[in-house]
Amino acid sequence: MRNGVLSESPAVRRTLIALAVGFLTLFLVLPLLAVFSEALRRGLDLFIAAFAEPDTQAAIGLTLLVAAIAVPLNLLFGISAAWAVAKFEFPGKSLLVTLIDLPFSVSPVVSGLVFVLLFGAKGLLGPLIDDWDFKIIFAVPGIVLATIFVTFPFIAREVIPLMQEQGTAEEEAALTLGASGLRTFLTVTLPNVRWALLYGVLLCNARAMGEFGAVSVVSGHIRGLTNTMPLHVEILYNEYNFVAAFAVASLLAGLALVTLVAKSFLEGRYGDQLARAHRH
């Protein structure tokens, strides 16, 4: 049987390809190039000088710290959730799967406001926290919480379908042969999903470092203390410091490129496993 798409005339095919490439160039490649060219517009010296600013360094440090806490935690949460969903039957399972997706469908502003409503000085738990002299909102813990919230689905979403497809047969075999639960997990389950896991970590990390909306709501924007890189870009831009703003933005864009390359590498090398995870 002839394939309908391939039988299109060459003119139509070329138009479609040109359209797709043109669209990608206009909306993805050009803006990315613009970021780098703006950052380097006044020369490399000023570009490098932008990173000598203590506030910029603090912003980069905070972003790394937040990602270093949020990603491992979501790795744990993600595996636990995936494990529970894939290997066990329990009431409310489909509800759990739906809840995991919640951060995807909720606007980041709401994700941030939720924490203000909970931990703000006038929030539900606010007065308690004030007595303990421990800050959550407008401090690092609040930023970490908001980041964990918005990045929660990334790892679980990658691992659940794969675990579900693999079923419980191999684990059962291992347990029958006398392996402990932990050993079964470490030597059977984990290796089976490792590439999907890595893929999820990659996406989770990119979002954790790049999140703006939710973090903006809980940050308080204190420079050198609660400003992450994306927030710092906005501040620098608003201070007419365009070179520095785009210099920091180019770091974020660089992160995106690294993520993209690592992602295509994983897809090229372990495509079959990942494809299985995505078919669902």
Next chain:
Amino acid sequence: MTVRQSLLAATAITVAFMTAIVAVRAQTTSQEVVLTNVSYDPTRELYRALNEAFAKEWQASTGQKVTIRTSHGGSGKQARSVIDGLEADVVTLALAGDIDAIARESKRLPQNWQSRLPNNASPYTSTIVFVVRKGNPKGIKDWPDLAKSGVAVVTPNPKTSGGARWNYLAAWAYELDRTKGDQAAARKFVEAIYKNVPVLDSGARGSTTTFAQRAVGDVFISWENEAFLIQQEFGADKFDIVVPPFSILAEPPVSLVDHVVDKRGSRKVAEAYLAFLYSPAAQKIIARNFYRPSKPEAADPADLTRFPKIQLVTIDQVFGGWAKAQTEHFADGGVFDQIYKPTGKAATR
């Protein structure tokens, strides 16, 4: 299995949070003292200069190193954050109404905060002027020119921005003065101006970028200090400042947040910081950064020539104070809500 895992997870969370807390604490428990100043949008450059000067003076007189952290944003939004628990040792906002709101909603400072420092707790004042494109192509001279059809006016949202509320009230006060107290006429006049507004940004700085960087609008109603800054940053060959003969005296006040300084033990340095703002050294910096100093004699005379003498009315004279102006004009369902309807037509040049 799952039990062990959840235990593991719980431990990891605890460890992670402890690390975070230690990281935050480490920055504050050394010899140095840290103050947080939560301020409004256009004061970024001003406080960068003032903080540096104060840190030098404090170290010279006490030997203690002081770091002042700042947060900037629309004045109303910043007040909201302080109410929600943002730990500000001092607030330096665009208008008394916002600090009143903090006192009322959070009880973190006393109601009489404004009487604790000289000049209604305002170490500097400013006023509202117009920024137009070079050569003033639309011939903007005075407030009525903003209400003409075909003029696109840029101003921030009075709900979130302090400067925007001054803009609104200045226009209202102008028409009220011209008509000898006709409130209905003033309302019509302000409504006509807001019909010409294509976009409302949340803070003064956002509006500046809209007008200067994105080239939207014919005239930008602006803080006087921000107007000078636009010329400085974008070049005097691109923009002209038009000072109307009549405007409002904007008094951006400052206050200690008592609850926070007592909890953190930073009262002494925070009080010194606010007192410093009234010192001759600070007043000089204030005039240099285009704010009108409360002690002009301390300023560089050359800086003072930049402030034209115009008729300025205060909010107390015309509107009976901030509390009244706030409920009447800017509260939910107030006059602003009644007259402003987004037009959606962005007049990009």
